Amino acid sequence: MMNKISKILDYIIKTRKTYWFTAIAKTRARYARTTLGSLWLGLSTLVTVLCLGTVYGKVFNVSDFLQYFIYLGLGLVIWMPINESINYAPLVFSKNASSLKNSRIKPIFFVCQEWAFQVQSFMQAFLMVFSVLAIFSPILLLNLFYSIIHFLNLFLFIFWLKLIISLLGTKFTDLFQLLPAVTNLLFLLSPILYQKKNLGSYSFIADFNPIFQVLSLLRKSIIDGTLNIQLGLLVLLGNIFFIFISLFLYIKMEKKLVYYL
C-alpha cells in the first residue's frame, strides 16, 4: 500500500505544473469577459465583508468596529476555499468524465486541479482583503510571519477534504444535494460572523468542529500575532494522517471511479 501511495504522491508532484497551469487558465477563462478580471475574486469578498460587517456589527452590538471587520474579513476569506472545496468536490470527477473515460490521465489529477484552483482563488481574494485591512491595522503585516504553518494546514486540509468528498460524492450522488445544507449549517454554527463567546454554553460546538479549528488557528495567528506552534504542529500531523487516509481511499476506489461516471 505504501508503495502505491508513494507512486500517487510522485504523480502529484510530476504533474504539478500541468494542474497549476490549467487552474490558472480556468480562472482566466472565468473572468475573460469582465473588465476587472480575477480582481473580482477579492472585490466580491470585500463587498460581502462590508455588508455583513455593517449589519452584524450592529446585531452583535460590537464596540470596536475595526477589530470586528478584521475578524469577519479574515474569517470569511478563509471560509471561502473550505466552503467551495466541500460543495464542488462531488462534481470533480463527473465534470471530467470524458477525460477520465478516454485518456490516460489519473483521476487524482482533477482533484489536484480543483485544489490548485481553490488555492489560487483564495490567495487572490486573501491578498486583496488583507491589503485593505492592513491599511487600517498595519501590525497585521508583521503578524503574517506567525501564520505560515497555519496557511500550510489550510491548504493540506482542503486537499484531503476535497479528495475524500469527491470520491464519496461520485459514488453517493445524494451528497452533492446534501452538502450545501451542511456547509450552511457549519457556517452558521462556527464562530465566523460572531465571537466564540457568543455561543455561551454551546461553545463546545466550535471546539469539536475541525473546520473551525483550522480556520480559527490561521485567523488568530494573523490577528494576535501568536504562533501557536504546538497546536499548529498537531493539526499538521492530523492533516498528514488524513492525507494518507484519503490516498488509501483513493487507491481503493481509483479503478472503479470510471464506472460511476
Add this chain to the structure above:
Amino acid sequence: MDQEIFLEKKDNDNIIQLKDVSLEIPLFDRSDFSLKNKLIKSVTGGVFKKGRNKSYVKALDSINLIVNRGDKIALIGHNGSGKTSFIRLISGIYAPTSGELKISVKVFPMIERSFIIEEELTGVDSAKAHYLMINNSLRGFQVYLEKIIEFSGLGDYIYLPLKTYSQGMSSRLMFSLLTAQNHECLALDEGLGTGDKGFYKKAQERLNGFLNNSGSLFIASHSSELLRRFCFRGIVFSGGRLIFDGDIEEALKFYDEQN
C-alpha cells in the same frame, strides 16, 4: 481461429500480454433493469448479466492475446463488440476483472474528444496542458505549437475556446496533439474518420511516418481500406470475445463472412 499459431510465430519482444482477461463493467443504477437491459444491448452490444447483488456488462470475455513491439493491429467488429473497451483496457483506463494483463509500454488512446482542460479554454491552452503533461516543462513549446497549428490547419481558431470547435476541428486538434510527439504505442478509435479529406490525407502521412518509427499501433475502424493501409494484423471481436486473430486480409475476410 488461428490465434495460437499466430502467437507462436511472433513471441519475441512482447509489449502487451493478455491471459484469459475478462472485463465486467458494473452497473450501479439498480432501477428498471429490464429497460436498461434493452438499452445496454442496443448501445454497447455487451452481454448484460444480473447477479444476486449486482448487474454488469461483460464487455470483454476471456481474451488471450500477445502484442509485439511494432505490431499494427486492426480492431474489427460491429458497434459494441468490445473494441473501445479493449482500447480502454490496454490504456489503463479500465482494470481487468479477471485474468492477467501485462503491459510494458504506455498506450496513448484517442477515443473521443477528451481534452485535459475545460471547453471554455482555448486550443492553445489545450496544447500547453498536453505539452506540460508529457514534458513537465514548457521548454520547446512554441515550436510544438507552431507544428500543431500547421498540421491541424486550425489557423487562428487555435486561439478560440474549444467549445466553439466543430467535431471535425476537435478531432484534428486531438489527433495533432497526440501524434506531434513520438509515442511507443497509439490506440485510435475511428480517430481519422471525422476530419475532412485534406486532413485525412495528412493524418495518413503522419501515420506512415509513425509506421516507419516502429511504434505499435491499434486502429479500431469500420473502414477496410484504412485498416489495410496501416495494419498487417487484424483481431475480430464479437460480443466481447476475441473470435479471430491473424493476418489483416484473413481477419477482414473472416469478419465479412460472419456478417
